[in-house]
Amino acid sequence: MKSETIMRWGIRFYIGIFFIYLFIPLIIMGAATFNNSRFPTITPWKGATLKWFDALAQDGAMWTALWTSLVVAMGVLLVAVPIGICCALFLSTVQGRGKTFLYSLMMSPLLTPGVIVGISTLIFWKSLSVSGGIMLTVIAQTTFIAAYVMLMVLARLQRFDRTLENAALSLGASQWQTFTRVLLPYLKPAIISACAIAFLQSFENYNTTLFVKGYDTTLTVYIASKVRTGLTPAVNALGLIMISVTVLIAILYEWKRRQEAKRTVSSVQ
Amino acid sequence: MFKQLKARFGSSLSVGIIAIIGIWLIGMVILPQLIMVDYSFRPNLLPSEIGTDKDTYSLNNYETLFGNSIHLSIFAKTIWSSVLVTILTLVVSYPLAFYLAKVATPGQAALCILLLIIPFWINEILRTFSWYIILAYKGPLNALLLALGLIDRPVRFLSGDGGVMVGMVYAYILFMIFPIYNAIESLDSNQVKAARNLGAGWIRTHYRVIIPHAKPGIATGCIMTFMLAAGSYAVPALLGSPGSRWFTQIIYNWFFEGGDWNQGAAYAFLLLLICIGFIALVMRVFKVGLGDIAR
Numbered sequence: 001m002k003s004e005t006i007m008r009w010g011i012r013f014y015i016g017i018f019f020i021y022l023f024i025p026l027i028i029m030g031a032a033t034f035n036n037s038r039f040p041t042i043t044p045w046k047g048a049t050l051k052w053f054d055a056l057a058q059d060g061a062m063w064t065a066l067w068t069s070l071v072v073a074m075g076v077l078l079v080a081v082p083i084g085i086c087c088a089l090f091l092s093t094v095q096g097r098g099k100t101f102l103y104s105l106m107m108s109p110l111l112t113p114g115v116i117v118g119i120s121t122l123i124f125w126k127s128l129s130v131s132g133g134i135m136l137t138v139i140a141q142t143t144f145i146a147a148y149v150m151l152m153v154l155a156r157l158q159r160f161d162r163t164l165e166n167a168a169l170s171l172g173a174s175q176w177q178t179f180t181r182v183l184l185p186y187l188k189p190a191i192i193s194a195c196a197i198a199f200l201q202s203f204e205n206y207n208t209t210l211f212v213k214g215y216d217t218t219l220t221v222y223i224a225s226k227v228r229t230g231l232t233p234a235v236n237a238l239g240l241i242m243i244s245v246t247v248l249i250a251i252l253y254e255w256k257r258r259q260e261a262k263r264t265v266s267s268v269q
Numbered sequence: 270m271f272k273q274l275k276a277r278f279g280s281s282l283s284v285g286i287i288a289i290i291g292i293w294l295i296g297m298v299i300l301p302q303l304i305m306v307d308y309s310f311r312p313n314l315l316p317s318e319i320g321t322d323k324d325t326y327s328l329n330n331y332e333t334l335f336g337n338s339i340h341l342s343i344f345a346k347t348i349w350s351s352v353l354v355t356i357l358t359l360v361v362s363y364p365l366a367f368y369l370a371k372v373a374t375p376g377q378a379a380l381c382i383l384l385l386i387i388p389f390w391i392n393e394i395l396r397t398f399s400w401y402i403i404l405a406y407k408g409p410l411n412a413l414l415l416a417l418g419l420i421d422r423p424v425r426f427l428s429g430d431g432g433v434m435v436g437m438v439y440a441y442i443l444f445m446i447f448p449i450y451n452a453i454e455s456l457d458s459n460q461v462k463a464a465r466n467l468g469a470g471w472i473r474t475h476y477r478v479i480i481p482h483a484k485p486g487i488a489t490g491c492i493m494t495f496m497l498a499a500g501s502y503a504v505p506a507l508l509g510s511p512g513s514r515w516f517t518q519i520i521y522n523w524f525f526e527g528g529d530w531n532q533g534a535a536y537a538f539l540l541l542l543i544c545i546g547f548i549a550l551v552m553r554v555f556k557v558g559l560g561d562i563a564r
Contacts (some may be wrong), residue, residue: 007471011368015381018365020559022388024441025399028409032402040402043412086289093277094270102294109298111492113544115517119537120301123308123530143297165277175279204392206503207517211524224394227401227507239395246390254383 002266022240025153033236036080040233052233053114056241059234069203072218075138075197082144082184085187091150092157109144117143118211132214135171140212141202142258148201149194156190272311288439302541307558309535313528330535340519340536348543350430354437358494359487361438362445366486367444367479370453371461373447389443401427401435404508432508433515440504441497445490452486488555495547499540516540 032040036049056062087106091099109117121140122132130136161182168178206220213221226235274283300347301311308324318324334340369378388396402427403410411423426432464474480487507516520540552558 008372011372014364015368018361019381021439022373022384025396025403026388026391029399029402038416041405041408042402042407043407083289083293086286089278090274090286090290094273096270096273098270103295105298111496111544111548113496113517113540115500115502115520116305116533116537116541119520119524119534120305121297122524123534124301124304127304139297143301144294146293146297175277175371176282179278179282190295200390204394206394207500210502210521219392220392223392223398224503224507227394227398235398239392239398242395243391247387250383250387250390263344 029099029236030240033233033240035233038232040231040236052237055232055234056237061217062219062222062238064212065217065219068216069219072134072137072141073199073202075134076141077198079138080142080146080198081149081191083146083197084198085153085191087146088153088157091154092160093152106147106150110147112144114144114205114207115211118208121208122211128256132212133215134214134216136212136214136217138210140208141205144208145198145201149198152194152197153187153190156187160186281428305534306538308531309538311531313531330532331539334536334539343514343519344516344539346430347499350434351443351495354434354441354498355491355495357434358442358445359437359491362442362449362490366446366449366483367453367475369450370456371458371479385443385446393440393503396440397436397504400432400439401507404432404435427508428510428512430509431511433505433513436504436508437498437501440501441494444493444497447494448486448489449483450486452483456482484555485557488551488557491551492548495551496544499544499547514523 028042029040031042033052034048034050035042036046036051037044091103091106118140121136121143125131125136125139164182165178168182169175173181177196203218204220205218206224209218209221217225223235223238271283271287277535279284309330310328311324312327312329314321314323334344369381373381386443402408405411406423406427410426411420414420415423426435427544455493460478460482461474464478469477500517501515502517502521505513505518509515509518517540519534523529523536527533
């Protein structure tokens with residue numbers, strides 16, 4: 001049993017180191033926001049300041065980029081979520097020979113590097129005389145985000161009890177009513193999660209967007225260009241705000257999920 | 270197939286489903302790729318010259334790569350470094366995935382997973398940027414190493430491929446952990462106990478029981494990590510230097526600096542072929558099918 005104890009402590013030590021490795025970069029980036037230095041760093045520490053938040057608020061190009069990102073993300077949400085739902089419905093219904101092939105085809109955008117999704121979209125639409133911009137960014141991002149939505153909805157659909165549909169039909173509901181009153185409400189949690197993931201994926205996408213953005217700039221592209229040219233701790237201020245929002249959403253999401261899990265358990269009892 | 274759909278959803282909804290899937294698969298997934306490949310075999314012409322007898326298919330755009338020793342070495346380095354990133358990520362991820370799936374209590378596992386997901390939700394650019402701060406010449410890592418007396422003068426971490434690889438392992442680690450975690454979790458813990466009771470040591474238990482069961486997860490993780498690393502533009506652009514360019518940066522330059530899209534398309538297609546080749550290789554090595562991947 002002694003080797004087992006060593007094993008356990010070894011693995012705990014490893015987990016500790018791992019989470020330090022995971023969070024130290026984010027903490028250092030956040031801390032650099034408050035350093036009164038012209039460059040984003042924590043060494044040497046030149047005293048605390050909040051001036052970089054002001055500098056960020058004054059940055060008009062940043063606000064434009066934020067707006068572009070939101071417009072793109074909403075566009076992706078509106079297009080990719082219905083596509084993903086349709087694919088999931090299709091895959092959960094049909095059986096037969098072509099299914100594996102179609103599944104692989106639907107999965108293929110996730111196994112394709114993001115730059116290639118961007119490049120192929122750019123070239124395809126150029127042949128139709130459409131050049132880069134917000135619309136093309138929405139289309140390119142939808143190509144692979146729809147596949148994420150599909151996977152998430154499909155995971156829930158696979159646990160669906162189809163006898164519920166048969167019950168609705170035999171009680172006189174039409175197929176449309178069965179779909180909107182039975183299946184869609186069942187899928188609602190998965191669709192909401194898929195919307196959140198699709199939004200985030202779109203908002204933070206860089207590799208694909210870079211090729212199809214045209215003259216428009218999303219927030220992620222803007223941050224990257226700032227890092228490479230004209231870097232000041234204002235970028236850190238922006239990063240810190242984005243991290244805080246993300247952490248808040250993650251905690252809320254987890255809290256809600258636990259509440260729901262508790263409710264399910266108590267309703268079963 | 271349509272019959273099965275119609276029996277469940279009625280004809281009008283079924284037509285809608287098929288139409289939407291068709292538009293996506295044909296208009297966004299298949300046709301753009303085909304047009305890109307077509308593009309890569311054509312010469313870069315002025316708009317007025319398209320369709321004339323100059324517009325012929327050739328392998329010229331591909332020969333450019335093999336005739337340019339700098340591009341070729343960057344191409345080879347990108348593949349090799351991506352393989353290294355994949356192996357490193359696998360080595361770092363496996364113990365954690367095992368801990369989450371089999372050692373931790375459900376409460377601990379849920380907390381760890383939440384902690385893992387938080388950085389994953391944060392922008393890849395920001396995560397890479399934080400490494401830029403750490404690895405900078407006058408940054409905290411150099412300051413720490415100097416204070417500990419491990420080095421005499423600061424190290425230029427950001428001038429080679431090392432910084433890029435560290436950033437990539439950090440950026441893509443979750444794509445490795447989650448598939449392996451899911452695979453190990455589905456293993457019956459009694460099998461591990463049985464192996465232990467029958468006298469197998471920890472290493473043998475992993476090698477003979479847990480890893481064979483986790484194969485599909487390991488394969489998925491390796492494929493995702495390699496694909497993300499080889500296709501990454503953000504990490505090398507932020508953490509690399511002019512001397513450590515990535516193949517994606519060469520592709521970008523063909524499009525937006527060289528202005529030769531046909532040439533860029535050829536390079537992009539080669540990158541895609543490498544990724545497909547890697548997927549095929551991994552599936553063969555791990556003996557898993559396409560259906561097992563990305564479950």
